[in-house]
Amino acid sequence: MTKALFHDDAYLREAAGQVTAHTPEGGVVLDASLFYATGGGQPGDSGRLSWPGGAMDVATAVKTESGDIALVPAQPVAAPPVGASVTQTLDWGRRHCHMRVHTALHLLSVVVPLPVTGGAISAAKGRLDFDMADAPENKAELEDRLNDLVERDLPVTQDWITQADLDARPDLVKTLSVAPPRGAGKVRLIRIGQGDGQVDLQPCGGTHVARTGEIGRLRLGKIEKKGRQNRRVYLHLDD
Structure with a gap:
Protein backbone atom coordinates (compact mmCIF):
# COMPACT_ATOMS: atom_id res chain seq x y z
CA MET A 1 0.00 0.00 0.00
CA THR A 2 1.18 3.54 -0.76
CA LYS A 3 3.06 5.07 2.18
CA ALA A 4 1.33 8.31 3.27
CA LEU A 5 4.24 10.75 3.62
CA PHE A 6 1.83 13.53 4.68
CA HIS A 7 1.08 11.64 7.90
CA ASP A 8 4.76 11.68 8.86
CA ASP A 9 5.28 15.34 7.89
CA ALA A 10 2.43 17.55 6.69
CA TYR A 11 4.97 20.29 5.89
CA LEU A 12 6.98 18.23 3.39
CA ARG A 13 6.76 20.00 0.03
CA GLU A 14 8.94 17.82 -2.22
CA ALA A 15 9.79 14.11 -2.14
CA ALA A 16 11.07 11.28 -4.28
CA GLY A 17 8.89 8.37 -5.31
CA GLN A 18 8.79 5.31 -7.53
CA VAL A 19 5.94 4.39 -9.84
CA SER A 33 2.82 9.74 -1.76
CA LEU A 34 3.39 13.36 -0.83
CA PHE A 35 -0.18 14.04 -2.02
CA TYR A 36 -3.14 13.68 0.33
CA ALA A 37 -5.95 11.65 -1.26
CA THR A 38 -9.50 13.03 -1.24
CA GLY A 39 -11.32 11.90 1.90
CA GLY A 40 -12.99 13.01 5.11
CA GLY A 41 -14.23 16.19 3.43
CA GLN A 42 -10.70 17.30 2.51
CA PRO A 43 -9.84 17.63 -1.21
CA GLY A 44 -6.93 15.76 -2.71
CA ASP A 45 -3.68 17.65 -3.15
CA SER A 46 -2.45 19.06 -6.44
CA GLY A 47 1.05 19.72 -7.73
CA ARG A 48 3.52 18.24 -10.18
CA LEU A 49 5.43 15.04 -10.97
CA SER A 50 8.70 15.21 -12.87
CA TRP A 51 11.12 12.59 -14.09
CA PRO A 52 13.97 12.45 -16.62
CA GLY A 53 12.38 13.34 -19.95
CA ALA A 70 -3.43 7.44 -7.33
CA LEU A 71 -2.30 10.81 -8.70
CA VAL A 72 -4.72 12.10 -11.33
CA PRO A 73 -3.19 14.06 -14.25
CA ALA A 74 -4.55 17.54 -14.94
CA GLN A 75 -4.51 16.81 -18.67
CA PRO A 76 -3.82 13.72 -20.80
CA VAL A 77 -0.06 13.11 -20.92
CA ALA A 78 2.28 10.16 -21.19
CA ALA A 79 2.61 8.81 -17.66
CA PRO A 80 5.99 7.84 -16.19
CA PRO A 81 6.53 4.09 -16.67
CA VAL A 82 6.23 1.59 -13.85
CA GLY A 83 9.54 1.48 -12.03
CA ALA A 84 10.47 5.08 -12.89
CA SER A 85 11.86 7.34 -10.19
CA VAL A 86 9.98 10.64 -9.94
CA THR A 87 10.09 13.88 -7.98
CA GLN A 88 6.83 14.99 -6.34
CA THR A 89 6.27 18.72 -5.84
CA LEU A 90 3.25 19.87 -3.86
CA ASP A 91 1.09 22.92 -4.52
CA TRP A 92 2.03 24.08 -1.04
CA GLY A 93 -0.10 27.21 -0.88
CA ARG A 94 -3.29 25.22 -1.51
CA ARG A 95 -2.30 22.41 0.89
CA HIS A 96 -1.43 24.84 3.67
CA CYS A 97 -4.85 26.48 3.38
CA HIS A 98 -6.47 23.04 3.65
CA MET A 99 -4.40 22.39 6.79
CA ARG A 100 -5.52 25.65 8.37
CA VAL A 101 -9.20 25.11 7.53
CA HIS A 102 -9.18 21.47 8.63
CA THR A 103 -7.65 22.32 12.00
CA ALA A 104 -10.14 25.18 12.37
CA LEU A 105 -13.02 22.73 11.86
CA HIS A 106 -11.70 20.66 14.75
CA LEU A 107 -11.91 23.81 16.87
CA LEU A 108 -15.44 24.46 15.60
CA SER A 109 -16.42 21.01 16.90
CA VAL A 110 -15.07 22.11 20.29
CA VAL A 111 -17.11 25.31 20.57
CA VAL A 112 -20.19 23.55 19.16
CA PRO A 113 -20.04 20.26 21.15
CA LEU A 114 -22.68 18.37 19.17
CA PRO A 115 -22.49 15.28 16.91
CA VAL A 116 -21.14 16.06 13.44
CA THR A 117 -23.15 14.77 10.46
CA GLY A 118 -20.92 16.00 7.62
CA GLY A 119 -18.28 18.47 6.56
CA ALA A 120 -16.26 19.93 3.71
CA ILE A 121 -13.01 21.83 3.28
CA SER A 122 -11.75 24.26 0.66
CA ALA A 123 -8.76 26.58 0.50
CA ALA A 124 -10.67 29.56 1.91
CA LYS A 125 -13.48 28.15 4.02
CA GLY A 126 -14.98 25.03 5.51
CA ARG A 127 -18.22 23.83 7.05
CA LEU A 128 -19.53 21.30 9.50
CA ASP A 129 -23.05 19.92 9.68
CA PHE A 130 -24.30 19.36 13.22
CA ASP A 131 -27.12 17.34 14.70
CA MET A 132 -28.68 20.58 15.94
CA ALA A 133 -32.39 21.35 16.11
CA ASP A 134 -32.10 25.14 16.28
CA ALA A 135 -29.49 27.59 15.04
CA PRO A 136 -27.33 29.00 17.86
CA GLU A 137 -28.28 32.47 19.01
CA ASN A 138 -24.78 33.28 20.28
CA LYS A 139 -22.92 33.35 16.95
CA ALA A 140 -20.66 36.25 17.98
CA GLU A 141 -19.73 34.46 21.20
CA LEU A 142 -18.90 31.26 19.29
CA GLU A 143 -16.66 33.24 16.93
CA ASP A 144 -14.86 34.82 19.89
CA ARG A 145 -14.32 31.40 21.47
CA LEU A 146 -12.96 30.07 18.19
CA ASN A 147 -10.46 32.88 17.87
CA ASP A 148 -9.46 32.53 21.50
CA LEU A 149 -8.46 28.90 20.81
CA VAL A 150 -6.49 30.10 17.78
CA GLU A 151 -4.72 32.81 19.76
CA ARG A 152 -3.77 30.37 22.51
CA ASP A 153 -1.43 28.80 19.92
CA LEU A 154 -2.13 25.27 21.13
CA PRO A 155 0.07 22.43 19.84
CA VAL A 156 -1.53 20.02 17.36
CA THR A 157 -0.08 16.52 17.56
CA GLN A 158 -0.92 12.98 16.50
CA ASP A 159 -1.09 9.64 18.25
CA PRO A 170 -16.68 5.46 21.25
CA ASP A 171 -16.73 8.93 22.88
CA LEU A 172 -13.71 9.87 20.73
CA VAL A 173 -15.78 9.71 17.53
CA LYS A 174 -17.64 12.95 16.81
CA THR A 175 -18.79 12.16 13.27
CA LEU A 176 -22.04 10.31 12.68
CA SER A 177 -21.79 10.01 8.88
CA VAL A 178 -18.10 9.21 8.31
CA ALA A 179 -16.33 6.29 9.93
CA PRO A 180 -12.88 6.99 11.43
CA PRO A 181 -10.00 6.09 9.09
CA ARG A 182 -8.81 2.58 9.87
CA GLY A 183 -5.93 0.70 8.35
CA ALA A 184 -3.32 -1.89 9.30
CA GLY A 185 -5.03 -2.35 12.65
CA LYS A 186 -4.44 1.20 13.90
CA VAL A 187 -6.25 4.52 14.02
CA ARG A 188 -4.73 8.01 13.90
CA LEU A 189 -5.81 10.51 16.56
CA ILE A 190 -5.37 14.28 16.32
CA ARG A 191 -4.84 16.03 19.67
CA ILE A 192 -5.15 19.79 20.19
CA GLY A 193 -3.51 21.02 23.38
CA GLN A 194 -1.59 18.98 25.92
CA GLY A 195 -2.27 17.78 29.45
CA ASP A 196 -4.71 20.00 31.32
CA GLY A 197 -4.71 22.31 28.30
CA GLN A 198 -6.07 19.66 25.91
CA VAL A 199 -9.22 20.84 24.14
CA ASP A 200 -9.80 18.15 21.52
CA LEU A 201 -8.91 14.55 20.68
CA GLN A 202 -10.55 12.72 17.78
CA PRO A 203 -9.78 10.24 14.98
CA CYS A 204 -8.76 11.96 11.74
CA GLY A 205 -6.75 11.09 8.64
CA GLY A 206 -6.35 14.64 7.31
CA THR A 207 -3.55 17.19 7.39
CA HIS A 208 -3.28 19.86 10.09
CA VAL A 209 -1.09 22.75 11.15
CA ALA A 210 1.39 22.25 13.98
CA ARG A 211 -0.10 24.94 16.22
CA THR A 212 -3.49 26.66 16.27
CA GLY A 213 -1.89 30.10 15.98
CA GLU A 214 -0.95 29.22 12.40
CA ILE A 215 -4.64 29.14 11.42
CA GLY A 216 -5.05 32.91 11.63
CA ARG A 217 -8.19 34.80 12.46
CA LEU A 218 -11.49 33.04 11.71
CA ARG A 219 -14.90 34.37 10.79
CA LEU A 220 -18.13 32.42 11.24
CA GLY A 221 -20.32 32.59 8.14
CA LYS A 222 -23.93 31.68 7.54
CA ILE A 223 -25.77 28.94 9.40
CA GLU A 224 -28.16 26.99 7.18
CA LYS A 225 -30.99 24.63 8.00
CA LYS A 226 -30.38 21.25 6.36
CA GLY A 227 -33.26 19.11 7.54
CA ARG A 228 -35.30 18.93 10.73
CA GLN A 229 -32.33 18.14 12.98
CA ASN A 230 -29.41 19.47 10.96
CA ARG A 231 -27.63 22.83 10.83
CA ARG A 232 -24.72 23.67 8.52
CA VAL A 233 -22.17 26.07 10.02
CA TYR A 234 -19.59 27.78 7.78
CA LEU A 235 -16.28 29.27 8.82
CA HIS A 236 -13.86 31.37 6.78
CA LEU A 237 -10.17 32.18 6.93
CA ASP A 238 -10.29 35.92 7.56
CA ASP A 239 -7.28 36.88 5.41
Missing part, protein backbone atom coordinates in the same frame (compact mmCIF):
# COMPACT_ATOMS: atom_id res chain seq x y z
CA THR A 20 4.39 1.07 -8.83
CA ALA A 21 1.27 0.99 -11.05
CA HIS A 22 -1.11 2.84 -13.35
CA THR A 23 -4.88 2.94 -12.92
CA PRO A 24 -7.28 2.27 -15.83
CA GLU A 25 -8.28 5.95 -15.64
CA GLY A 26 -4.71 7.15 -16.16
CA GLY A 27 -3.71 7.73 -12.55
CA VAL A 28 -0.16 7.15 -11.33
CA VAL A 29 0.42 5.10 -8.18
CA LEU A 30 3.65 5.63 -6.24
CA ASP A 31 5.29 3.67 -3.45
CA ALA A 32 5.12 6.75 -1.22
CA GLY A 54 8.90 14.14 -18.68
CA ALA A 55 6.55 15.92 -16.32
CA MET A 56 2.89 15.76 -15.30
CA ASP A 57 0.67 18.28 -13.55
CA VAL A 58 -1.34 16.58 -10.79
CA ALA A 59 -4.95 17.76 -10.51
CA THR A 60 -5.81 15.73 -7.44
CA ALA A 61 -5.13 12.47 -5.60
CA VAL A 62 -7.67 9.72 -4.89
CA LYS A 63 -7.81 6.38 -3.12
CA THR A 64 -7.93 3.25 -5.28
CA GLU A 65 -10.04 0.20 -4.46
CA SER A 66 -6.94 -1.49 -3.07
CA GLY A 67 -6.21 1.42 -0.72
CA ASP A 68 -3.32 2.89 -2.70
CA ILE A 69 -3.12 6.58 -3.64
CA TRP A 160 -1.94 6.15 17.06
CA ILE A 161 -4.16 3.65 18.85
CA THR A 162 -5.41 0.22 17.93
CA GLN A 163 -8.84 -0.30 16.43
CA ALA A 164 -9.75 -2.27 19.55
CA ASP A 165 -8.82 0.74 21.72
CA LEU A 166 -11.04 2.99 19.60
CA ASP A 167 -13.93 0.53 19.83
CA ALA A 168 -13.57 0.71 23.60
CA ARG A 169 -13.74 4.53 23.51
Whole structure:
Protein backbone atom coordinates (compact mmCIF):
# COMPACT_ATOMS: atom_id res chain seq x y z
CA MET A 1 0.00 0.00 0.00
CA THR A 2 1.18 3.54 -0.76
CA LYS A 3 3.06 5.07 2.18
CA ALA A 4 1.33 8.31 3.27
CA LEU A 5 4.24 10.75 3.62
CA PHE A 6 1.83 13.53 4.68
CA HIS A 7 1.08 11.64 7.90
CA ASP A 8 4.76 11.68 8.86
CA ASP A 9 5.28 15.34 7.89
CA ALA A 10 2.43 17.55 6.69
CA TYR A 11 4.97 20.29 5.89
CA LEU A 12 6.98 18.23 3.39
CA ARG A 13 6.76 20.00 0.03
CA GLU A 14 8.94 17.82 -2.22
CA ALA A 15 9.79 14.11 -2.14
CA ALA A 16 11.07 11.28 -4.28
CA GLY A 17 8.89 8.37 -5.31
CA GLN A 18 8.79 5.31 -7.53
CA VAL A 19 5.94 4.39 -9.84
CA THR A 20 4.39 1.07 -8.83
CA ALA A 21 1.27 0.99 -11.05
CA HIS A 22 -1.11 2.84 -13.35
CA THR A 23 -4.88 2.94 -12.92
CA PRO A 24 -7.28 2.27 -15.83
CA GLU A 25 -8.28 5.95 -15.64
CA GLY A 26 -4.71 7.15 -16.16
CA GLY A 27 -3.71 7.73 -12.55
CA VAL A 28 -0.16 7.15 -11.33
CA VAL A 29 0.42 5.10 -8.18
CA LEU A 30 3.65 5.63 -6.24
CA ASP A 31 5.29 3.67 -3.45
CA ALA A 32 5.12 6.75 -1.22
CA SER A 33 2.82 9.74 -1.76
CA LEU A 34 3.39 13.36 -0.83
CA PHE A 35 -0.18 14.04 -2.02
CA TYR A 36 -3.14 13.68 0.33
CA ALA A 37 -5.95 11.65 -1.26
CA THR A 38 -9.50 13.03 -1.24
CA GLY A 39 -11.32 11.90 1.90
CA GLY A 40 -12.99 13.01 5.11
CA GLY A 41 -14.23 16.19 3.43
CA GLN A 42 -10.70 17.30 2.51
CA PRO A 43 -9.84 17.63 -1.21
CA GLY A 44 -6.93 15.76 -2.71
CA ASP A 45 -3.68 17.65 -3.15
CA SER A 46 -2.45 19.06 -6.44
CA GLY A 47 1.05 19.72 -7.73
CA ARG A 48 3.52 18.24 -10.18
CA LEU A 49 5.43 15.04 -10.97
CA SER A 50 8.70 15.21 -12.87
CA TRP A 51 11.12 12.59 -14.09
CA PRO A 52 13.97 12.45 -16.62
CA GLY A 53 12.38 13.34 -19.95
CA GLY A 54 8.90 14.14 -18.68
CA ALA A 55 6.55 15.92 -16.32
CA MET A 56 2.89 15.76 -15.30
CA ASP A 57 0.67 18.28 -13.55
CA VAL A 58 -1.34 16.58 -10.79
CA ALA A 59 -4.95 17.76 -10.51
CA THR A 60 -5.81 15.73 -7.44
CA ALA A 61 -5.13 12.47 -5.60
CA VAL A 62 -7.67 9.72 -4.89
CA LYS A 63 -7.81 6.38 -3.12
CA THR A 64 -7.93 3.25 -5.28
CA GLU A 65 -10.04 0.20 -4.46
CA SER A 66 -6.94 -1.49 -3.07
CA GLY A 67 -6.21 1.42 -0.72
CA ASP A 68 -3.32 2.89 -2.70
CA ILE A 69 -3.12 6.58 -3.64
CA ALA A 70 -3.43 7.44 -7.33
CA LEU A 71 -2.30 10.81 -8.70
CA VAL A 72 -4.72 12.10 -11.33
CA PRO A 73 -3.19 14.06 -14.25
CA ALA A 74 -4.55 17.54 -14.94
CA GLN A 75 -4.51 16.81 -18.67
CA PRO A 76 -3.82 13.72 -20.80
CA VAL A 77 -0.06 13.11 -20.92
CA ALA A 78 2.28 10.16 -21.19
CA ALA A 79 2.61 8.81 -17.66
CA PRO A 80 5.99 7.84 -16.19
CA PRO A 81 6.53 4.09 -16.67
CA VAL A 82 6.23 1.59 -13.85
CA GLY A 83 9.54 1.48 -12.03
CA ALA A 84 10.47 5.08 -12.89
CA SER A 85 11.86 7.34 -10.19
CA VAL A 86 9.98 10.64 -9.94
CA THR A 87 10.09 13.88 -7.98
CA GLN A 88 6.83 14.99 -6.34
CA THR A 89 6.27 18.72 -5.84
CA LEU A 90 3.25 19.87 -3.86
CA ASP A 91 1.09 22.92 -4.52
CA TRP A 92 2.03 24.08 -1.04
CA GLY A 93 -0.10 27.21 -0.88
CA ARG A 94 -3.29 25.22 -1.51
CA ARG A 95 -2.30 22.41 0.89
CA HIS A 96 -1.43 24.84 3.67
CA CYS A 97 -4.85 26.48 3.38
CA HIS A 98 -6.47 23.04 3.65
CA MET A 99 -4.40 22.39 6.79
CA ARG A 100 -5.52 25.65 8.37
CA VAL A 101 -9.20 25.11 7.53
CA HIS A 102 -9.18 21.47 8.63
CA THR A 103 -7.65 22.32 12.00
CA ALA A 104 -10.14 25.18 12.37
CA LEU A 105 -13.02 22.73 11.86
CA HIS A 106 -11.70 20.66 14.75
CA LEU A 107 -11.91 23.81 16.87
CA LEU A 108 -15.44 24.46 15.60
CA SER A 109 -16.42 21.01 16.90
CA VAL A 110 -15.07 22.11 20.29
CA VAL A 111 -17.11 25.31 20.57
CA VAL A 112 -20.19 23.55 19.16
CA PRO A 113 -20.04 20.26 21.15
CA LEU A 114 -22.68 18.37 19.17
CA PRO A 115 -22.49 15.28 16.91
CA VAL A 116 -21.14 16.06 13.44
CA THR A 117 -23.15 14.77 10.46
CA GLY A 118 -20.92 16.00 7.62
CA GLY A 119 -18.28 18.47 6.56
CA ALA A 120 -16.26 19.93 3.71
CA ILE A 121 -13.01 21.83 3.28
CA SER A 122 -11.75 24.26 0.66
CA ALA A 123 -8.76 26.58 0.50
CA ALA A 124 -10.67 29.56 1.91
CA LYS A 125 -13.48 28.15 4.02
CA GLY A 126 -14.98 25.03 5.51
CA ARG A 127 -18.22 23.83 7.05
CA LEU A 128 -19.53 21.30 9.50
CA ASP A 129 -23.05 19.92 9.68
CA PHE A 130 -24.30 19.36 13.22
CA ASP A 131 -27.12 17.34 14.70
CA MET A 132 -28.68 20.58 15.94
CA ALA A 133 -32.39 21.35 16.11
CA ASP A 134 -32.10 25.14 16.28
CA ALA A 135 -29.49 27.59 15.04
CA PRO A 136 -27.33 29.00 17.86
CA GLU A 137 -28.28 32.47 19.01
CA ASN A 138 -24.78 33.28 20.28
CA LYS A 139 -22.92 33.35 16.95
CA ALA A 140 -20.66 36.25 17.98
CA GLU A 141 -19.73 34.46 21.20
CA LEU A 142 -18.90 31.26 19.29
CA GLU A 143 -16.66 33.24 16.93
CA ASP A 144 -14.86 34.82 19.89
CA ARG A 145 -14.32 31.40 21.47
CA LEU A 146 -12.96 30.07 18.19
CA ASN A 147 -10.46 32.88 17.87
CA ASP A 148 -9.46 32.53 21.50
CA LEU A 149 -8.46 28.90 20.81
CA VAL A 150 -6.49 30.10 17.78
CA GLU A 151 -4.72 32.81 19.76
CA ARG A 152 -3.77 30.37 22.51
CA ASP A 153 -1.43 28.80 19.92
CA LEU A 154 -2.13 25.27 21.13
CA PRO A 155 0.07 22.43 19.84
CA VAL A 156 -1.53 20.02 17.36
CA THR A 157 -0.08 16.52 17.56
CA GLN A 158 -0.92 12.98 16.50
CA ASP A 159 -1.09 9.64 18.25
CA TRP A 160 -1.94 6.15 17.06
CA ILE A 161 -4.16 3.65 18.85
CA THR A 162 -5.41 0.22 17.93
CA GLN A 163 -8.84 -0.30 16.43
CA ALA A 164 -9.75 -2.27 19.55
CA ASP A 165 -8.82 0.74 21.72
CA LEU A 166 -11.04 2.99 19.60
CA ASP A 167 -13.93 0.53 19.83
CA ALA A 168 -13.57 0.71 23.60
CA ARG A 169 -13.74 4.53 23.51
CA PRO A 170 -16.68 5.46 21.25
CA ASP A 171 -16.73 8.93 22.88
CA LEU A 172 -13.71 9.87 20.73
CA VAL A 173 -15.78 9.71 17.53
CA LYS A 174 -17.64 12.95 16.81
CA THR A 175 -18.79 12.16 13.27
CA LEU A 176 -22.04 10.31 12.68
CA SER A 177 -21.79 10.01 8.88
CA VAL A 178 -18.10 9.21 8.31
CA ALA A 179 -16.33 6.29 9.93
CA PRO A 180 -12.88 6.99 11.43
CA PRO A 181 -10.00 6.09 9.09
CA ARG A 182 -8.81 2.58 9.87
CA GLY A 183 -5.93 0.70 8.35
CA ALA A 184 -3.32 -1.89 9.30
CA GLY A 185 -5.03 -2.35 12.65
CA LYS A 186 -4.44 1.20 13.90
CA VAL A 187 -6.25 4.52 14.02
CA ARG A 188 -4.73 8.01 13.90
CA LEU A 189 -5.81 10.51 16.56
CA ILE A 190 -5.37 14.28 16.32
CA ARG A 191 -4.84 16.03 19.67
CA ILE A 192 -5.15 19.79 20.19
CA GLY A 193 -3.51 21.02 23.38
CA GLN A 194 -1.59 18.98 25.92
CA GLY A 195 -2.27 17.78 29.45
CA ASP A 196 -4.71 20.00 31.32
CA GLY A 197 -4.71 22.31 28.30
CA GLN A 198 -6.07 19.66 25.91
CA VAL A 199 -9.22 20.84 24.14
CA ASP A 200 -9.80 18.15 21.52
CA LEU A 201 -8.91 14.55 20.68
CA GLN A 202 -10.55 12.72 17.78
CA PRO A 203 -9.78 10.24 14.98
CA CYS A 204 -8.76 11.96 11.74
CA GLY A 205 -6.75 11.09 8.64
CA GLY A 206 -6.35 14.64 7.31
CA THR A 207 -3.55 17.19 7.39
CA HIS A 208 -3.28 19.86 10.09
CA VAL A 209 -1.09 22.75 11.15
CA ALA A 210 1.39 22.25 13.98
CA ARG A 211 -0.10 24.94 16.22
CA THR A 212 -3.49 26.66 16.27
CA GLY A 213 -1.89 30.10 15.98
CA GLU A 214 -0.95 29.22 12.40
CA ILE A 215 -4.64 29.14 11.42
CA GLY A 216 -5.05 32.91 11.63
CA ARG A 217 -8.19 34.80 12.46
CA LEU A 218 -11.49 33.04 11.71
CA ARG A 219 -14.90 34.37 10.79
CA LEU A 220 -18.13 32.42 11.24
CA GLY A 221 -20.32 32.59 8.14
CA LYS A 222 -23.93 31.68 7.54
CA ILE A 223 -25.77 28.94 9.40
CA GLU A 224 -28.16 26.99 7.18
CA LYS A 225 -30.99 24.63 8.00
CA LYS A 226 -30.38 21.25 6.36
CA GLY A 227 -33.26 19.11 7.54
CA ARG A 228 -35.30 18.93 10.73
CA GLN A 229 -32.33 18.14 12.98
CA ASN A 230 -29.41 19.47 10.96
CA ARG A 231 -27.63 22.83 10.83
CA ARG A 232 -24.72 23.67 8.52
CA VAL A 233 -22.17 26.07 10.02
CA TYR A 234 -19.59 27.78 7.78
CA LEU A 235 -16.28 29.27 8.82
CA HIS A 236 -13.86 31.37 6.78
CA LEU A 237 -10.17 32.18 6.93
CA ASP A 238 -10.29 35.92 7.56
CA ASP A 239 -7.28 36.88 5.41
